[in-house]
Amino acid sequence: MSADGGSGGTDGGVGDGVDRTPSPSADVCVVGSGPAGALVAHRLADEGTNVVVLEAGPRFEFSERTAQQERHIRPGMEDPWEMGGPRDAYSTEGRHYPLNAARVKGVGGSTLHWQGMVMRLHERDFEMQTRYGVGTDWPIDYDDLQSYYADAERAFGVAGAMDNPYAPPREAPFPLPAFPPSYSDSLFAEACERLEIDMHSVPNARNSEPYDDRAPCLGYGTCKPVCPSGAKYTAESHVSKAEAAGARVIDRVPVQRLEHDEAGETIEAAVYATPDGTEHRQTAGQFVLACGGVENARLLLLSASEQHPDGLANSSGAVGRFFMDHLFAGAGGRLDEPTRQNHVGFNTSETHQFYDDTEPVEGLKLEFLNYAGPSPVIEALGADTWGDELVAQLSESYGTHVAVGGLVEQLPDAENRITLDPDRRDDHGNPVPHVEWSLGERTERAIRRANEIQHAILEELGASIEWTVGPESTGPAYHQMGTTRMGSDPGQSVVDADCRTHDLSNLWIVGSSVFPTGGAMNPTLTIAALSLRTADALSASLSDR
Known part of the structure; x- marks a missing residue:
């Protein structure tokens, strides 16, 4: 034609x-x-x-x-x-x-x-060759993007707080207030405090209050892949x-x-x-x-x-x-108490404490997951039972899970x-x-290090660890x-x-x-x-x- x-x-x-x-x-x-x-x-x-x-x-x-x-x-x-x-x-x-x-x-x-999580790169990310002798440097630095980061946060309507001691410099607060920590975040907080791990809020491109003619988050919990309320930013x-x-x-x-x-x-x-x-x-x-x-x-x-x-x-x-791409590292298990997982479809707490460490060079950030374990809705829709028997089955499978995830850097x-x-x-x-895609030894080492920290947190929490995503089972974050x-x-x-x-x-x-x-x-x-x-x-x- x-x-x-x-x-x-x-x-x-x-x-x-x-x-x-x-x-x-x-x-x-x-x-x-x-x-x-x-x-x-x-x-x-x-x-x-x-x-x-x-x-x-x-x-x-x-x-x-x-x-x-x-x-x-x-x-x-x-x-x-x-x-x-x-x-x-x-x-x-x-x-x-x-x-x-x-x-x-x-x-x-x-x-x-x-999912809608929106963090700025750190200053070190723009100069990996200069600082660590790996990868390459960007032709621009963090200062060249700082004002544009602020523009982007306003464009998206980012909900966040100035509580991250490891974040790069900011010129102004976030456009919207951060979402409060979830119930399971509060469970992690005590264990992390004993381990001297700093938790802080996650910047999210979703409305914590009305913004830009979009509704606030209504808590559907299906943020990825569908937000029915329109609270989560889309292009x-x-x-x-x-x-x-x-x-x-x-x-x-x-x-x-x-x-x-x-x-x-x-x-x-x-x-x-x-x-x-x-x-x-x-x-x-x-x-x-x-x-x-x-x-x-x-x-x-x-x-x-x-x-x-x-x-x-x-x-x-x-x-x-x-x-x-970014590689996923994670570990999870169960507690002998309710965790209220799957009540929130996105992360509300994380830590960048280990991001700028120089050994290994690859950066990593940890995320305290709010959606570990099966969703009760999906479990119920796929179940073969009904009534009291279904309630008993859901009680066994839902509500006591916890997990810590994380993203690990892959060098070019x-x-x-x-x-x-x-x-x-x-x-x-x-x-x-x-x-054509494969992982190098340095990336695998960074994933193992993330797993070690995740296991330490779960053990301090008193959880029985049931699964770990390490170098052998990792997958991409699709970035x-x-x-x-x-x-x-x-x-x-x-x-x-x-x-x-x-x-x-x-x-x-x-x-x-x-x-x-x-x-x-x-x-x-x-x-x-x-x-x-x-x-x-x-x-x-x-x-x-």
Whole structure:
């Protein structure tokens, strides 16, 4: 079919009446509508820039959230965010990487189902090579992001408290008050005090009180993957604000490739497909990739040309390489008393006390989990008994569990990477992403250290330890980072300090794929801060024309 339109009507065969033909005079084309793309689109549109956003997945209506929640909690029901199938196919090598377990393609991206914890990186994370002789340094430091971190916290509506003695410097309090410690947090507190471990609150991107036309948290407990109340931030908020400012957002249009000018110096168009298979060319003056740590790299590789035979923006060979994630470490068991687990669907207490330790170098943060053990709702729905017998069964399985989780840093390794699978194709005939991923000895040592601390806490609490997630059984936190890393040396990186690609003057990349190192903090607040900073740099470049 024609790359300029073709058959199928303006909506691409969806039947919803939405015009999916290209915008005729876009200044900026953003690919992806997760937090990175939504924040960039809103900031630029709010300044009067003509912005079009291309989103691969659908627009999920908020009115359907309760139904999605019900699908989630009923045994055997499908993924509430419609992930899977040929569209989302992938392959993996080394340690198995379950890519589709925690990503969403749709307006709002993975914030549709994230847990919502938002911490700043520490100062050490920006200078790992200088401080410890490992990894690499960022081309920016904490001070360069500090004001943007504050902007991001206001954008999200972060609930937090100034009670973390290990946190990096702040210029102002959080926008919203922190959620109070849970009942099980209070049980941990006494044991941690005896062990001289400092507990403090968790910054959460969910409303502890009404904020930004969103309701306060109502305690549904299904935060991941569905918040029916809207208290948890999703990027849909800034998509709506971008649209109100004049941006156009087109859903169900996966970008197939980027096309450049004859010289190979600037991008001319993003070629996207509508559901009926029709291809269109969206032209613009500037292009922003914001489709995640895997898909950003994949799209650059899919766009290989005679001038860029190894993929766009890949003169360094770094596109797809240095793939990182955070590793989960945890331990749990039971107490001989009620713990009221699963009353809160998110973490309210954590500790960064061990984060900046230099041995091992990899950072780790510990989380006091509020959702250990089975959910009584899911247990009841899947039970074969009824009445008093079911109550007795639930009494045996629910309410006495405790657990301590944690995230552990993974340092960049060029052999951990995203490539194109030569044999497997998606629903448009493109090679699917191939994930090559493994853990190094240093990371495994950091996981074992986290387990030692977790066991000490549980033993001090008097819990019987029933399970441990250590190096052999660990899995990812689904924070895909590093595949289009930033740096000052074009021979070693993909984008510069402003997240503009070294090789193409009008191509920018935002999201965790630009992280040179990942620390052990959940990445979304840093994604947001970097995206706001990039939007300002892009805006300045538009003004200079």
